Amino acid sequence: MARVTIKDVAQKAEVSITTVSRVLNDKVDEYMRKETKDRIIKAIKELGYKPDVRAQSLRGLATKVIGLVIPNRLNPFYEQLARVIEDVCYKEGYGVLLCDSNLSAERESTYIDLLERQKVDAVAISTVGSNEEKLRSLTERGIPLVLADEDSPSVNAPAVFANNYMGGRQATQYLIDLGHRNIALITGPLNILSGKERLRGYQDTLRKNGLRVNEKLIKKGNYTYESGYKGAEDLLKESGEVFTAIFCSNDLMAFGAIRAIQDKGKSIPQDYSIVGFDNMYFSSISNPQLTTIAQSVEEMAIRIFAALKQEIRGDSPREKEHQFLDTKLIVRESCREIRTKEGFQKVNHR
Amino acid sequence: MARVTIKDVAQKAEVSITTVSRVLNDKVDEYMRKETKDRIIKAIKELGYKPDVRAQSLRGLATKVIGLVIPNRLNPFYEQLARVIEDVCYKEGYGVLLCDSNLSAERESTYIDLLERQKVDAVAISTVGSNEEKLRSLTERGIPLVLADEDSPSVNAPAVFANNYMGGRQATQYLIDLGHRNIALITGPLNILSGKERLRGYQDTLRKNGLRVNEKLIKKGNYTYESGYKGAEDLLKESGEVFTAIFCSNDLMAFGAIRAIQDKGKSIPQDYSIVGFDNMYFSSISNPQLTTIAQSVEEMAIRIFAALKQEIRGDSPREKEHQFLDTKLIVRESCREIRTKEGFQKVNHR
DNA sequence: GTGAAAGCGCTAACAC
DNA sequence: GTGTTAGCGCTTTCAC
Numbered sequence: 001m002a003r004v005t006i007k008d009v010a011q012k013a014e015v016s017i018t019t020v021s022r023v024l025n026d027k028v029d030e031y032m033r034k035e036t037k038d039r040i041i042k043a044i045k046e047l048g049y050k051p052d053v054r055a056q057s058l059r060g061l062a063t064k065v066i067g068l069v070i071p072n073r074l075n076p077f078y079e080q081l082a083r084v085i086e087d088v089c090y091k092e093g094y095g096v097l098l099c100d101s102n103l104s105a106e107r108e109s110t111y112i113d114l115l116e117r118q119k120v121d122a123v124a125i126s127t128v129g130s131n132e133e134k135l136r137s138l139t140e141r142g143i144p145l146v147l148a149d150e151d152s153p154s155v156n157a158p159a160v161f162a163n164n165y166m167g168g169r170q171a172t173q174y175l176i177d178l179g180h181r182n183i184a185l186i187t188g189p190l191n192i193l194s195g196k197e198r199l200r201g202y203q204d205t206l207r208k209n210g211l212r213v214n215e216k217l218i219k220k221g222n223y224t225y226e227s228g229y230k231g232a233e234d235l236l237k238e239s240g241e242v243f244t245a246i247f248c249s250n251d252l253m254a255f256g257a258i259r260a261i262q263d264k265g266k267s268i269p270q271d272y273s274i275v276g277f278d279n280m281y282f283s284s285i286s287n288p289q290l291t292t293i294a295q296s297v298e299e300m301a302i303r304i305f306a307a308l309k310q311e312i313r314g315d316s317p318r319e320k321e322h323q324f325l326d327t328k329l330i331v332r333e334s335c336r337e338i339r340t341k342e343g344f345q346k347v348n349h350r
Numbered sequence: 351m352a353r354v355t356i357k358d359v360a361q362k363a364e365v366s367i368t369t370v371s372r373v374l375n376d377k378v379d380e381y382m383r384k385e386t387k388d389r390i391i392k393a394i395k396e397l398g399y400k401p402d403v404r405a406q407s408l409r410g411l412a413t414k415v416i417g418l419v420i421p422n423r424l425n426p427f428y429e430q431l432a433r434v435i436e437d438v439c440y441k442e443g444y445g446v447l448l449c450d451s452n453l454s455a456e457r458e459s460t461y462i463d464l465l466e467r468q469k470v471d472a473v474a475i476s477t478v479g480s481n482e483e484k485l486r487s488l489t490e491r492g493i494p495l496v497l498a499d500e501d502s503p504s505v506n507a508p509a510v511f512a513n514n515y516m517g518g519r520q521a522t523q524y525l526i527d528l529g530h531r532n533i534a535l536i537t538g539p540l541n542i543l544s545g546k547e548r549l550r551g552y553q554d555t556l557r558k559n560g561l562r563v564n565e566k567l568i569k570k571g572n573y574t575y576e577s578g579y580k581g582a583e584d585l586l587k588e589s590g591e592v593f594t595a596i597f598c599s600n601d602l603m604a605f606g607a608i609r610a611i612q613d614k615g616k617s618i619p620q621d622y623s624i625v626g627f628d629n630m631y632f633s634s635i636s637n638p639q640l641t642t643i644a645q646s647v648e649e650m651a652i653r654i655f656a657a658l659k660q661e662i663r664g665d666s667p668r669e670k671e672h673q674f675l676d677t678k679l680i681v682r683e684s685c686r687e688i689r690t691k692e693g694f695q696k697v698n699h700r
Numbered sequence: 701g702t703g704a705a706a707g708c709g710c711t712a713a714c715a716c
Numbered sequence: 717g718t719g720t721t722a723g724c725g726c727t728t729t730c731a732c
Contacts, residue, residue: 003492007711016719021711032717034410048487050467054404054413055709058724063404065447065468073433074631083423086450090457095464097415100447107440116444119416137398142353220699225635255635262637281424285575285605287612287637355725371727376708381701405725408708 144311167327168201272322494661517677518551578606
């Protein structure tokens with residue numbers, strides 16, 4: 001029994017294909033004899049018939065597939081996001097065409113083309129940039145778009161972000177509350193939103209607490225383990241500046257920094273306190289377990305999917321909504337309270 | 351410029367849709383005037399036309415999408431496999447519908463149905479079991495199948511496996527060569543191939559070296575961090591048996607075991623040597639860095655894709671090939687040589 | 701060298 | 717209540 005189509009079902013149930021189609025699409029309210037319906041359902045079961053989505057969607061129905069474009073799943077945050085979005089889609093009967101642009105704008109562009117040819121119902125994208133035009137044309141071609149944790153200038157689409165600024169503030173404030181006064185930062189890539197915002201949160205928080213922003217304590221990283229290692233190494237040897245804590249813009253860099261510090265014979269948190277960002281799974285089982293900022297990835301996935309659905313239904317406003325989700329400090333083992341000139345610092349944070 | 355179809359291109363280039371279709375599919379060898387062809391290509395460019403894959407495939411062409419079903423991407427091995435397969439597919443112009451069955455046979459079954467309805471060109475699956483019938487019917491329905499690292503009894507499909515038995519032997523032999531005589535094992539799930547084979551490799555290697563297989567030193571795990579922690583805890587407190595090393599059937603459990611040991615105030619590798627399995631990214635940056643067995647995931651992805659293509663082309667033999675890929679020991683920081691009764695042990699391994 | 705027309709599997713407007 | 721038919725966007729046979 002190869003390739004069974006609606007015709008086979010119709011034949012077996014001794015009705016027309018229209019009638020079969022009606023029961024498939026639950027257009028039965030226009031009264032159909034129960035007996036007929038049962039006969040059709042029985043035939044479908046027996047033949048193991050499954051409608052061909054391509055044919056259905058050619059006629060205007062949904063493909064029930066969404067495209068998801070992420071920059072790089074080696075970054076655990078995106079991997080987690082992909083997993084959670086897939087989970088939500090599964091529950092709603094959608095498949096996910098997963099596209100990892102591998103940090104390449106060109107690859108991202110190729111993938112957008114692929115998704116357009118595949119006529120997916122919608123796409124969620126965390127863009128690496130440089131594809132604004134293509135993204136705009138996607139929506140013009142009738143494929144709705146939702147921006148996931150990365151903005152795209154000149155693209156009018158709903159967006160869901162983690163509040164990276166808030167996270168940067170929480171991390172920095174926590175260290176200050178522990179008594180740290182000289183807090184270093186290893187940044188993310190500064191051409192993307194999360195990198196910029198975490199930096200801004202750090203700077204503002206220092207200032208708000210009457211502390212100076214020391215440029216020598218800010219090292220540029222790119223979210224990789226290696227760049228975290230390098231950043232901490234530089235802080236340790238080159239700068240000659242005093243510092244007692246590092247806020248790393250993501251967990252992977254935090255692990256690199258920790259290793260660099262340990263390789264210099266120092267230890268965490270005795271000699272240096274470390275805060276990460278992402279709360280990746282490994283941070284809860286690493287040694288030491290990492291104090292970090294958690295983003296609510298589940299919540300983000302749910303919001304993204306909701307936005308996707310709204311766009312698919314076409315009932316979204318002309319001005320697209322940008323949502324920001326709260327971040328949360330997760331205290332574990334990588335920070336310690338320190339004695340300052342003024343004596344023990346009163347710890348008081350959320 | 352919404353929805354541009356082949357008609358629009360034909361109109362703009364002042365030819366029939368047939369002619370446009372010819373250049374799309376490179377059926378031009380049947381002599382077409384170069385001028386005509388150029389005009390069409392120009393029109394395609396200007397309109398940004400992209401063929402609708404659904405329509406093409408309805409007429410018998412490929413959908414250029416494959417389905418990939420994995421048990422659980424929280425297991426880094428599968429996540430890595432998914433990433434690498436996606437990469438190969440990208441290079442070959444294929445999209446990937448990624449389906450995480452989340453260790454549920456029911457979810458896997460639902461996903462198989464989805465893939466059939468979507469008429470993907472082929473599916474690669476690492477099954478969690480209980481869906482043999484469904485898998486067989488997939489192939490009968492014309493959607494070829496490749497088994498990825500997990501066999502499925504009674505399903506006649508090509509398969510690509512890591513040589514888990516070899517890995518189990520390598521890990522165990524390495525520990526023996528380091529002088530260990532009482533080697534514990536934390537197993538994977540014993541209802542799946544990799545779990546069984548790694549266990550078998552462990553047992554055979556002990557015996558081949560004239561060592562006794564001590565059931566009390568074998569703890570059942572399920573590839574999670576928690577089960578590794580629990581396994582080591584049990585070994586440490588309950589058994590009362592002496593042992594100096596643990597072979598953990600995957601890295602995640604190795605991390606759990608390490609933590610359990612450390613929580614008891616012991617250290618790695620001074621007090622206990624640990625070998626993992628998978629060589630996940632984190633094993634190279636963890637503390638201590640983990641000695642482990644590497645599977646060649648890239649090679650696996652390439653072979654799987656090659657098998658997929660062969661099945662799609664339909665030129666594969668009736669008796670499907672089962673391939674086994676070599677594993678490799680990666681020595682890092684989590685093991686040490688120990689003194690035995692007979693004095694220092696000569697270390698001699700590959 | 702190029703076009704007309706059938707048909708892939710399906711839905712929906714319209715008939716009866 | 718159910719069937720006939722046009723047509724979604726495309727490829728391919730056959731005709732010219």
